[in-house]
């Protein structure tokens with residue numbers, strides 16, 4: 132029962148000006164699975180996941196080679212509709228970044244920018260996304276208060292809920308728990324496990340236990356290269372590469 | 385904040401307030417300074433003259449104040465000034481008062497103020513009567529066609545009401561009537577000349593010394609505004625400017641007045657836009 | 664031995680006390696000046712109201728301070744200040760905020776490297792130069808272009824003042840925009856918003872309080888500006904009926920007349936009273952600015 136491939140990266144090279152940040156990366160990301168990216172700081176994890184929703188477009192002077200295909204869509208093709216792509220591929224950042232608006236406005240933003248006007252529809256979507264993100268009970272009585280009044284963990288769950296509203300297929304997490312306490316982290320992890328039923332998830336993390344707990348597949352990167360990619364169990368128990376083993380046992384990093 | 389520090393703070397504040405208001409309260413009280421007080425028209429001349437005079441005579445100390453001709457003469461009468469400046473002749477009743485308080489009024493003309501009425505060079509109007517000028521400035525005449533010129537709104541340019549030139553113009557041409565409130569008002573003679581030079585419909589007035597080729601002076605009551613006409617008192621918008629002293633001046637006062645009357649002093653008079661007196 | 668210790672301790676205490684005093688004095692210096700200024704304004708201006716009723720001072724339609732008897736109504740001066748300031752805002756808010764947005768959002772590195780110094784130079788030009796430029800260049804051009812009797816009018820003053828206040832608004836608004844965390848932008852773009860939506864719905868509202876502060880400080884610059892209006896506003900003490908009437912704002916009235924007014928005279932006091940009015944107006948503007956930015960802060964949830 133091999134899982135279905137959702138995203139297929141083929142021979143990706145990426146340059147920040149002259150610096151080559153990714154070197155010939157090929158990997159498949161499977162639908163309804165959690166794929167973790169691990170590796171020492173600066174190895175290109177963020178660079179890689181930001182290619183999936185083309186956030187690197189915003190950085191002047193960058194260049195990508197190779198192909199990323201998602202359900203047959205060539206992501207890097209110049210005619211690809213970036214707005215639609217970003218709707219299909221949501222992203223949650225390292226630091227919770229709710230807008231300085233009310234909780235409700237944060238939630239409805241993704242729908243409104245896409246021209247949605249039907250109030251009932253918006254409300255329905257907002258409520259259901261908040262429920263999915265396990266935040267509804269926390270905030271149902273103060274939807275119109277500023278999102279910045281929430282705790283860090285709640286803010287991060289709001290950010291997750293905010294991308295759920297537009298019903299993406301893939302969610303990219305770039306170190307989502309880096310600024311959170313253990314309890315909030317635990318909640319986010321539970322949430323990720325819950326979400327994988329409906330979404331394809333890619334998560335960058337520096338926390339090995341976290342990768343072990345939440346992910347089905349793990350990719351270990353080093354200096355812009357993909358060193359090893361396999362089922363998480365295998366990576367953590369019987370890594371093929373010595374470098375992976377050394378990294379996991381904390382010999383370097 | 386403790387009680388003691390509060391008191392200290394209060395003292396600080398009081399000190400600052402005192403310093404700030406001090407300049408407003410104290411009349412300049414340097415020792416043995418010659419005080420010159422009076423007409424704002426004469427003020428600029430006296431000021432430059434005093435500066436140069438003090439440069440040449442470092443021991444001399446001259447304090448120059450405005451206030452208006454009336455204030456200057458009143459100060460002379462109550463002996464709070466050494467020299468009164470005035471843009472008008474002293475009045476008979478003021479002489480009476482002077483006599484009563486034992487003051488011997490001594491009059492010395494130092495310059496002539498001649499006010500040129502100017503228009504844009506393209507304006508076809510070449511002459512006006514004093515009545516017409518008054519009616520323009522008070523708002524009875526509003527269009528050049530009423531003066532035989534080409535049709536067009538008259539843009540009236542005046543000086544700030546506290547300036548000496550305004551004072552002179554008011555005295556010589558306005559007959560105590562008020563300038564229309566929508567008249568443009570400029571802060572200096574040069575600004576008036578500039579405004580008139582760039583506004584075809586404008587009329588303004590400046591001291592004779594500020595006439596430039598970029599504006600045209602009109603004849604007033606048939607007399608052209610020339611230096612000779614002003615010196616001979618034929619030009620109607622002209623008047624002598626005086627200084628008054630108590631008795632014949634002596635010492636630094638005398639030397640200062642002599643300096644104003646000297647060739648160099650009269651050159652300063654011309655530089656300030658007035659006409660030098662014939663000797 | 665222990666005596667020395669105690670001595671040293673006392674010295675340290677003394678030193679600390681001295682530092683505390685020094686900085687407290689410095690900190691309170693501005694307060695002292697404020698109090699001094701208010702005190703001076705009040706003492707010098709109040710005598711006016713013993714001769715002229717406050718209502719006729721404020722709302723009197725004529726300003727003939729040196730006439731006999733004097734007429735001292737500053738309504739024309741107040742309306743002039745408001746008209747010119749409002750006009751200047753119409754010019755400097757769109758240009759200033761637009762410039763800030765362009766520099767911040769659209770300009771490439773080269774355009775930015777060119778525009779920023781230009782704005783700084785514009786900000787550094789002394790106001791008298793603006794005044795001169797307005798009087799000798801802008802006024803005649805507008806006069807010909809619009810066929811108005813004189814170019815020295817509220818419109819020209821607004822235009823020149825507006826250009827003058829533009830750098831203030833532009834650079835402060837740009838600061839405000841750059842304080843918006845990049846993460847807001849990224850969040851918006853990652854949700855599929857385009858640049859324009861991100862700008863208008865996320866960045867600008869987030870920079871709102873900073874931008875309104877910029878606008879208000881620009882307004883402060885316009886209200887308080889003296890030299891320029893003195894040279895280009897025309898100086899007619901009359902309630903303007905149109906934008907193209909010459910006007911005499913409060914600042915230029917004080918500047919033009921203070922030098923010549925007899926110290927201690929009614930006219931002198933009246934000029935101080937105008938100063939007091941200006942002070943109260945700027946105070947009001949600042950209070951409004953504070954309220955606005957506080958509201959924004961509340962809305963952003965950044966403490967109160």
Ligand SMILES: Nc1ncnc2c1ncn2[C@@H]1O[C@H](COP(=O)(O)OP(=O)(O)OP(=O)(O)O)[C@@H](O)[C@H]1O
Pocket residue numbers: 147150152170171172173174175176177178179190
């Ligand atoms: N905007 C940029 N311009 C130039 N170089 C960049 C830029 N962003 C990242 N890099 C470089 O690209 C390489 C990969 O960076 P990246 O942020 O992808 O690493 P990472 O694995 O996410 O690290 P971390 O775990 O610290 O987040 C690094 O060497 C980094 O210095």
Ligand SMILES: [Mg+2]
Pocket residue numbers: 176177178305
């Ligand atoms: Mg990273």
